[in-house]
Amino acid sequence: MFKKILIANRGEIACRVIKTARKMGIQTVAVYSDADRNALHVSMADEAIHIGPPPANQSYIVIDKIMEAIKASGAEAVHPGYGFLSERMDFAAALEAAGVVFIGPPSGAIEAMGDKITSKKLAKEAGVSTVPGYMGLIADADEAVKISNEIGYPVMIKASAGGGGKGMRIAWSEAEVKEGFESSKNEAANSFGDDRIFIEKFVTQPRHIEIQVLADKHGNCVYLHERECSIQRRNQKVIEEAPSPFLDEATRKAMGEQACALAKAVGYASAGTVEFIVDGQKNFYFLEMNTRLQVEHPVTELITGIDLVEQMIRVAAGEKLPFQQSDLKINGWAMESRLYAEDPYRNFLPSIGRLTRYRPPVESVTPTSVVRNDTGVYEGGEISMYYDPMIAKLCTWAPTREAAIEEMRLALDTFEVEGIGHNLPFVGAVMDHPRFVKGDITTAFIAEEYPDGFQGAVLDEPTLRRVAAAAAAMNRVAEIRRTRISGTMNNHERHVGVDWVVALQGESYHVSIAADREGSTVSFSDGSSLRVTSDWTPGQPLASLMVDGRPLVMKVGKIPMGFRLRLRGADLKVNVRTPRQAELALLMPEKLPPDTSKYLLCPMPGLVVKINVAEGDEVQEGQALATVEAMKMENILRAERRGTVKKIAAAPGASLRVDDVIMEFE
CATH class of the missing domain: 3.30.700.30 (Glycoprotein, Type 4 Pilin)
Incomplete structure (x- = not known):
């Protein structure tokens, strides 16, 4: 077994890996940027090495800097977490060439399945049902429009190297394809260093259900059942659960066996996830394979009792899986709520700043309930604009789905977060929503149930x-x-x-x-x-x-x-x-809020990427006015009504705070 591993990541996933490594008696090495000098994962690790400035493309995703840290620390293996370099074939290959073990799949499997275009081609060749789409490289926005017209609207524009909702847009018209194509390319380049884009049919009313697989280097592969991940906003998961309230045993078995067959076909070894979209008749279609640990892995751990990070480390060290498919039973029900530094009252736009109060619920394990909180922050710490806005993953387990939801309700109400905007109120409201309670959910849930945005829950x-x-x-x-x-x-x-x-x-x-x-x-x-x-x-x-x-x-x-x-x-x-x-x-007059209808205000802290109009321009309802980037996401700000631009107060490159004026209308 390894004596020392380096974690090529940050935040809650770095802390999560450190916890398991510590349990196994393995020393850990953290890496950090200037912005993360005082981060929790840095203080938790046995060693910490500085790797550069805050932007990820100057630190966390620079392979040479990670390789230098490995050499300096003497680490024998590297766990990549998720995001950043976790699905970069060239990173895994660089480690192999240096004689350092990659705690993940072989570089060939990453190359085959980590690239979403290649993975869909291989899945189709293997007889796996796939969503209609165009898997070739797309040169420009005009070609994207032509392809979309042939597929039929709506379409999904996706980054080939993407993940976590980055570089992803749904387009319902030619205009939205042109706009979405450029934004997706920009986001993909900034987040992954790879701006390749593909397009596929967007299946309406789908459920997002994924299968967790685990394979070793001795030809063994098992599936650890499924996770339902249908509560999403901007194509990024918010609430996950295991198992799915929708699947029956026959469908679960078919999906699991297909996922394992696909993993074996590419020589997979480690933890991985095969994602499917499932329609109302339980027909399932291969979406992609994530050749890494998933954010939502804790719910699988809670219903199976298996530490996936530990198994990844043991597989990387050459050990055989200690169980077979027949050993893996579903025990109870687990829920995960992702706590994001995003303001649900402002359409989930990012929020940054200091956590003036951060008091998560007490973690506990009893025969009838579990409360678990995977986090990478602490009270007094800063939420940076440079990285993913996740603060924590709150998980609960109970013998039944109803009981797991009730445990989550109480845990969310107990969770204290102050100093920044966050989505605790939203996930709390979802836990009480009749559709969610019944399990009647799709990936369109948020758009359908909160068409005008989240304004807070109304109690019964x-x-x-x-x-x-x-x-x-x-x-x-x-x-x-x-x-x-x-x-x-x-x-x-x-x-x-x-x-x-x-x-x-x-x-x-x-x-x-x-x-x-x-x-x-x-x-x-x-x-x-x-x-x-x-x-x-x-x-x-x-x-x-x-x-x-x-x-x-x-x-x-x-x-x-x-x-x-x-x-x-x-x-x-x-x-x-x-x-x-x-x-x-009853006799007191009501105080009215100030009128800001004549201003375009910055809805979040961020950088102005683009100003689309000039002073004196007439604008129409829905017209793009400006683009603001925050936490690796581009946000296009649009006109709410017709008007004329009187004054532009911000220029491209400007760093703005919440409610700073971008432009004024007559």
Whole structure:
């Protein structure tokens, strides 16, 4: 077995590999750019080597710099993680030439399957069902339009060396093909150093289901069942689960056997994933093979009990797989929510800055539940604009899908993140969405269920009542503290009333509180009541309560006459007033937000790549106005209505903050 390995990656996946290596007694070497000097993976590793400036194309994906770090450290093997160099055949070949073991498949398998154009050709030759498309190289946007017209719209424009949604666009018209082709090429070049593009038919209403395979160097290959990855935005996965709620055993077996056959055909050895799209009749089509570890691998580990990183290391060291296909059973259900530094209220645009508060839920393992959090950040750390916006992967396991979802709900409500925009509210809302709960999902879920963007969850009546009861009980605790403080100062104690009006989400509940040593009974005007118990004290940012015998977890902030409460994807302003105060509050005028309709504001921190218009130009609704790049993604900003450009305030190359003015309209 290896004594020392280098991890050619950063963030949560580098930390993940370090944990397994440490468990196996293997020393680790981290690499880092200027931006990652204080990163978590650097402090976790036994050694750390600096490799260059923040941009990945000047550090993490420069093969020569990684090779220098390997030589300096004396590492015997390299784990590439995912992204960056993980699917670069020339990197694997360089390691082989240097006598360093690549903890991944042979370079020939990467060449055959890592390239999406080649892999589709090989899959078709092997009799695997593939999506209609054009697998040749595409010279320019005009050729892309011609090919798209022949295939039929909609089409998917994809980077051949792509992954993680980078270099990928869906086009529904000739104009969108031209625009998408150029953006995909740019993103692919910046992210992978390879701007080759291919086009295929976009299958509407598909489910994205992938098979995890594991093969050794002795001809053995198994599949570790499937993962459902259909909750996606901008073609990047957000929520994954294992197994899929859609597959039956026969389809699962057919997909698994086909995936293994494909892996064996290219001499595969290591962990890999064969991705399929599956239609409503359970017909499945080969999409691509990722010749690396997947971001969502933890859900497979949770239902199989197998450490995939450990098996990758053991296979690379020449060991045989210690199990056969018949040994691999599905145990329970697992969920994964990807926590991204992306603001769901701004169409998931990237957010950067300092994590002023980062308190993940406590990781735990019991016979009936597991909470796991794979992360690469810490409180006080910076989220950089140079890399992928992932903060953490929160995973839960339980014996059933329903129980795994409930575990995830509570874990998400417990997760505290402040200082940046993030998608915790969104994934929390999805966990309560009726379609998701039923398993009725496709890759179009977000577009269909949130066509106007995510504006926060709307809680149902039973949940609202539970929150109202909790807020009333919490307010009573806060009032008692206030009366004691004022009583100490004024030598008398103010009486705390029992009647209150709780206003939230457009509803008002008239309640009365009867308190005892164990908690409070909150009675509503319709005669119903809820029992509330908790050890929450004023000032605590997280409240864990029992309401009506069931747990309720909320993030708590103080506002005048109440609280800001966040849970289940909702961000609530909750006012708790006396009946007289509630009466007077109805007479107060509503404060309106400022009018910004005459400005194009930068929706995220980033660099201006392109300004498409000039001062005095008339623009039409939907017209491209500017392109802003952040976290390796190009974002095209469009006109919301007809108008005339009065002033342009930013030029290409400018670095902008959120809400900086790009241009003004007449």
